[in-house]
Amino acid sequence: MDTDIFEPERTPDSSCEVDLLHRIGAQVANGGTFHQTLASAVDFAVWLVGCDECIAYVRQGAELVPHLSKYSGDRTEEPPKLPIRRGYAATLAEDRQPVAVSRSAGSPTIKHFTAWSTNPGETFVSVPLLARSRLLGAINLRHRQPRPYSRREFKLLASLGHLLGPDILLSELEGENSQLQLQLETRKLVERGKGILQRDLGLTEEEAYVTLQRQSRQTRKPMKDVAQAIILSDKVRQNFLQVE
Numbered sequence: 422m423d424t425d426i427f428e429p430e431r432t433p434d435s436s437c438e439v440d441l442l443h444r445i446g447a448q449v450a451n452g453g454t455f456h457q458t459l460a461s462a463v464d465f466a467v468w469l470v471g472c473d474e475c476i477a478y479v480r481q482g483a484e485l486v487p488h489l490s491k492y493s494g495d496r497t498e499e500p501p502k503l504p505i506r507r508g509y510a511a512t513l514a515e516d517r518q519p520v521a522v523s524r525s526a527g528s529p530t531i532k533h534f535t536a537w538s539t540n541p542g543e544t545f546v547s548v549p550l551l552a553r554s555r556l557l558g559a560i561n562l563r564h565r566q567p568r569p570y571s572r573r574e575f576k577l578l579a580s581l582g583h584l585l586g587p588d589i590l591l592s593e594l595e596g597e598n599s600q601l602q603l604q605l606e607t608r609k610l611v612e613r614g615k616g617i618l619q620r621d622l623g624l625t626e627e628e629a630y631v632t633l634q635r636q637s638r639q640t641r642k643p644m645k646d647v648a649q650a651i652i653l654s655d656k657v658r659q660n661f662l663q664v665e
Contacts, residue, residue, distance in 0.1 A: 438469070438577060445584055458588050459489055462581055466548070466560055467491055470574060474563040476500050479550075479589060485510055485559055505556060513549040514556040519578050521546050521570075534575045542567035548578045552586035560585075607645040614648030617655050 445461050459477050467475050474492040478485035478500075485503040503510040509522045512531050521532045521543040537543055544567050550558035560581070611633060618629040633651075637644045 445581070455588055455591075456489070459585065462560065462585050463489055463491055465581060466562060466578065469577060470546075470562055470564075470568065470570070472562040472568075473565050474561075476561045476563075477558065478503060478561070479558045480505070480556065485556075488558070500561075503559070509547055510556070510559065513547060513559055517549055517551055517554060517556070519546060519548045519575060519582070534570075534572070537570055538567075539569040542569035544568070546570065546578070548582050550582045550585045550589060552590040555586075555590075557586050557589040607643075610645050610648040610652065614644075614651040617651050621655075 445458060445465060459479075463475050463477050466472070474490070476490040476492075477488050479488040480486070483505050485505060487500040487502070490500060505511065505514055509520055509529065509531050512520055516533065518533065521534075521537045522545045523530050523532070523543065532538075542564075544564045546562045548560045548562070549556055550560065560578075562578075611630075614633055615626060615629040618624050618632055619626060622629075622632075624632065633644050633647055636647045640647065
């Protein structure tokens with residue numbers, strides 16, 4: 422997880438809010454890296470509410486995992502992972518709106534905006550990152566001293582979550598597509614390697630596959646690499662025979 426230390430700015434200029442959100446939206450639309458977009462979103466959230474700590478989480482399986490953070494002062498503890506089915510993360514997934522979390526006698530109290538106190542305010546707010554009603558991450562904002570939140574700030578933070586959620590989803594889909602392409606490439610290479618072994622050694626398809634597996638174990642290399650080596654060796658031999 423990337424971490425940055427900052428001195429929070431506590432006097433945001435409202436005239437810049439639309440421009441900053443537009444910049445984040447443009448990064449998403451123009452194919453900026455997910456990390457860059459998330460960093461811009463964290464900067465915006467810190468600028469907007471002047472928090473002392475901002476942690477961006479991204480969903481991995483059934484958990485929200487810390488991905489990027491900014492904080493002022495010293496921090497020695499790693500932010501914890503958040504199970505999606507428990508605590509305030511479950512509320513984010515179900516209600517799909519920012520919540521404030523406070524502790525009273527050790528037990529957390531989760532409040533929606535209509536119940537947020539304005540005097541003295543809140544010390545911890547969590548903003549869901551959503552795509553098609555699915556929780557894909559969160560941005561947590563922590564203040565050392567209670568801070569009241571306006572409805573304008575609530576809406577801006579909620580809009581931020583709606584911008585980032587689809588970007589996380591797109592990043593996931595791109596990763597899945599890359600994995601599928603890698604699997605397809607590996608399958609094609611293995612099939613070609615098997616064909617060469619069948620032709621040259623008189624093996625059955627199953628025997629050729631077992632031979633590739635055995636060579637992969639012995640050399641401690643992926644079957645894709647073993648198959649590539651067989652294909653390259655065959656090309657070299659064919660070229661040599663053509664020259665003769």
